[in-house]
Amino acid sequence: MAVVRVSGVLVMSGEGLRRRFCLVLVKPSHYDDDGYVIQWHRSAIPSNSLAAVYGIARQLADQQVLGPDVDIDIHAYDETNSRIRTDRIARLIEAADAGMVMMIGVQSNQVPRTLDLSRPLRKQGIQVGIGGFHMSGVISMLDGNDDALRAAQAMGISIFAGEAEGRLDEVLRDAYAGALKPLYNFMNDLPSIEGSPIPLLRSERVRRTAGAVTSFDAGRGCPYQCSFCTIINVQGRKSRRRSPDDIEEIVRVNIAQGLHRFFITDDNFARNKDWEVILDRLIHLREVEKLDFGLIIQVDTLCYKLPNFIEKCRRAGVRRVFIGLENINPANLASAKKKQNKITEYRTMLLDWKRAGIITYAGYILGFPNDTMESIAHDIEVIKKELPVDLLEFFYLTLLPGSEDHKKLFKAGIPMDADLNRYDLYHITTDHPKMTRAEWAHAYDMAWKNYYTDEHVETILKRAVATGASGGNTLFLVTWFKGCTQIENVHPLEGGFLRMKFRRDRRSDMPLEPVWSFYPRYWLETASKQYRWISMYFRLRMIYLGIKRDPARKQYTDVALTLASDEDTATLEMFNNTGAQAYVSQQRRLDKLSHGGAEHAPALQPADAVVPGVQPDPVSLRPGVSSAAAR
Numbered sequence: 001m002a003v004v005r006v007s008g009v010l011v012m013s014g015e016g017l018r019r020r021f022c023l024v025l026v027k028p029s030h031y032d033d034d035g036y037v038i039q040w041h042r043s044a045i046p047s048n049s050l051a052a053v054y055g056i057a058r059q060l061a062d063q064q065v066l067g068p069d070v071d072i073d074i075h076a077y078d079e080t081n082s083r084i085r086t087d088r089i090a091r092l093i094e095a096a097d098a099g100m101v102m103m104i105g106v107q108s109n110q111v112p113r114t115l116d117l118s119r120p121l122r123k124q125g126i127q128v129g130i131g132g133f134h135m136s137g138v139i140s141m142l143d144g145n146d147d148a149l150r151a152a153q154a155m156g157i158s159i160f161a162g163e164a165e166g167r168l169d170e171v172l173r174d175a176y177a178g179a180l181k182p183l184y185n186f187m188n189d190l191p192s193i194e195g196s197p198i199p200l201l202r203s204e205r206v207r208r209t210a211g212a213v214t215s216f217d218a219g220r221g222c223p224y225q226c227s228f229c230t231i232i233n234v235q236g237r238k239s240r241r242r243s244p245d246d247i248e249e250i251v252r253v254n255i256a257q258g259l260h261r262f263f264i265t266d267d268n269f270a271r272n273k274d275w276e277v278i279l280d281r282l283i284h285l286r287e288v289e290k291l292d293f294g295l296i297i298q299v300d301t302l303c304y305k306l307p308n309f310i311e312k313c314r315r316a317g318v319r320r321v322f323i324g325l326e327n328i329n330p331a332n333l334a335s336a337k338k339k340q341n342k343i344t345e346y347r348t349m350l351l352d353w354k355r356a357g358i359i360t361y362a363g364y365i366l367g368f369p370n371d372t373m374e375s376i377a378h379d380i381e382v383i384k385k386e387l388p389v390d391l392l393e394f395f396y397l398t399l400l401p402g403s404e405d406h407k408k409l410f411k412a413g414i415p416m417d418a419d420l421n422r423y424d425l426y427h428i429t430t431d432h433p434k435m436t437r438a439e440w441a442h443a444y445d446m447a448w449k450n451y452y453t454d455e456h457v458e459t460i461l462k463r464a465v466a467t468g469a470s471g472g473n474t475l476f477l478v479t480w481f482k483g484c485t486q487i488e489n490v491h492p493l494e495g496g497f498l499r500m501k502f503r504r505d506r507r508s509d510m511p512l513e514p515v516w517s518f519y520p521r522y523w524l525e526t527a528s529k530q531y532r533w534i535s536m537y538f539r540l541r542m543i544y545l546g547i548k549r550d551p552a553r554k555q556y557t558d559v560a561l562t563l564a565s566d567e568d569t570a571t572l573e574m575f576n577n578t579g580a581q582a583y584v585s586q587q588r589r590l591d592k593l594s595h596g597g598a599e600h601a602p603a604l605q606p607a608d609a610v611v612p613g614v615q616p617d618p619v620s621l622r623p624g625v626s627s628a629a630a631r
Helices: 048-062 086-094 108-123 133-142 147-154 168-176 244-256 275-287 309-316 330-335 343-355 373-386 404-412 437-451 454-467 471-488 515-548 578-595
Strands: 019-027 040-043 070-078 098-103 128-131 158-161 183-185 213-216 261-264 294-299 318-326 359-366 391-396 496-499
Touching (some): 019 086, 019 168, 048 168, 108 133, 108 147, 128 133, 133 147, 133 158, 133 404, 147 158, 213 244, 244 261, 244 275, 294 309, 318 471, 343 359, 343 454, 359 471, 391 437, 391 471, 437 471, 454 471, 454 515, 471 515, 496 515
Parallel strands (some): 261 294
Antiparallel strands (some): 040 496
């Protein structure tokens, strides 16, 4: 007997009565300065947290975890590219026999939007749960002493801290019984992810990201101590990883649904003990089975020393790499407990990636205690001249809830911005010891403008063409970064194609604008921005075409492309300061001891060691966000 259901009405089937549980997964966005949701027709980066939870829920549905007579319907939405209508979500759940909404991967800056989405759902009696880095971080570091957490629980929202593998079934059973607990705390019991359900989203959802990029994490956790990072306090300091068989399954399943581009969201893929086995498996898929796919990865600054690492990345399909450069001032790196970053090796490392034809991104943090407006301006010019990095992305040093830095200031009662919406790494949230907030903001704006001048964009493109990287892809990415900051006024990691704004989707503490003023301004703003985007692209494309037509393009060189040598520390501007010179002297003393066979040579600290499979920190080491953009 067939099963037929209309508006949740129970019907008979060959197996008897069946019931339906509706699970809605939402990855929230956050608000811009005008109070509107940052949302696009095509967003930039997929959410791995959403994919991971969807994959787990899908397996639980197949296993009939709520009983053989209960079907689980799963709906997944990423608000950065899909409008969330709480009234429609409520109707979905009300049409079923039971259900809940899970707010997935919620970062600190997304908490205000998450609460605004949850409020009308709770008023209608819909069960809501919130998980992600913010709630997990404040439970881990502050024992839950957080205003947003208390506000959520006061609304009757259930808080989930930790990871969902092996735990989501408990939440679903409680929700099905209408008895969600106020708190599910698994922070002290992080699960193995080997053999767990693979991160997965349906292709129609993934195609809402630019380039139809999907994501997965090959590993989690980090053994290092960067004080601005939340990874170590949320995912733990013990590395956990998926097996090569898991990775192969992820690739095959996604290719089967027409998806060929993957962002591996590990904060440092090189730290995975199975990196070589995984890369060999991917190389086999590409070179032997002729499967077509490309990868984006995140790594540390020292992984280039691993034998065959970069070459195998190239063969495995890595097209872009995020690198946690963070700063070129050794004192700044030391203050953040990021001693594994060695400025003497930056150029050699970047050149090795360039020789493989792989486009490099580097995260760079502005606002360390030693920074001034003048030092930041100087350092940007030095990087432009002496380091062959393609794309540089700037962040304010942000004390994210869940980090050691935030905990110290919180415990000391030092004022920090109370508005979590500003904790997005491109707003100032606390005072700086040497700069006023206005000076710090000016330094941040100046860094973007000075690095992405048309003159330096030309240099970036010349280096890409000369070293065999894709000039066309480099042009696209440079245009993206330049346009997001200069036209859209958002960080490139939060950018996208064609901004969407909805009058009623405004922050709850800001008034609704009247129809007669909102829509004309939005339409004019959209038209103006598209004109500026097109003008910028064609201006930069003309520069690129001039380079491409130059018969001597492969012979181009400059200081940054010159092979590193021992003389660099005496001739390069990067080392022409007291801090850098002291660092170089210290490294020479350590090298002399460690290579001279001295039996009393001091042992290197773990953060300085290079051990295959247990590598230093990565790109995300973006101020505490650690690939958070994809979580």
